[in-house]
Amino acid sequence: MDNMKTWHQHHSDSLNFxxxxxxxxxxxxxxxxxxxWQTIIVAVWMILNVMAIVGHWDPYPYILLNLVFSxxxxxxxxxxxxxQNRQNERDRAQADADFKTNCxxxxxxxxxxxxxxxxxxxxLDKILEILEKSxxxx
Numbered sequence: 001m002d003n004m005k006t007w008h009q010h011h012s013d014s015l016n017f018x019x020x021x022x023x024x025x026x027x028x029x030x031x032x033x034x035x036x037w038q039t040i041i042v043a044v045w046m047i048l049n050v051m052a053i054v055g056h057w058d059p060y061p062y063i064l065l066n067l068v069f070s071x072x073x074x075x076x077x078x079x080x081x082x083x084q085n086r087q088n089e090r091d092r093a094q095a096d097a098d099f100k101t102n103c104x105x106x107x108x109x110x111x112x113x114x115x116x117x118x119x120x121x122x123x124l125d126k127i128l129e130i131l132e133k134s135x136x137x138x
Contacts, residue, residue, distance in 0.1 A: 022082040
């Protein structure tokens with residue numbers, strides 16, 4: 001049953017918890033959902049600070065907000081790099097699987113060509129034999 005797995009299933013099965021977590025974080029941070037939610041949070045942060053409803057916990061130029069973004073970037077960059085490295089591994093695994101499939105297909109095609117060639121030769125031999133028999137009768 002292990003032979004029935006695709007290269008992607010083999011690769012997914014080999015990932016550890018940290019790799020899966022990094023992939024899901026990178027997928028989340030690379031989505032429109034993340035961009036929209038982050039934009040909403042930043043807008044609410046700025047509006048609350050400008051209007052002073054809760055108090056100016058981070059007045060303009062929003063130093064605390066910049067610190068949050070810096071911390072987010074400090075963690076996001078290496079996580080995204082890890083995910084990109086694994087994407088490269090997946091691409092290499094897919095290319096390797098494609099190469100193996102192409103080699104197997106090439107061998108099968110070569111075998112089919114040999115078989116077709118031998119059938120063609122057999123047909124030509126039979127035609128020649130029939131022609132020889134008919135020329136001897138005539």
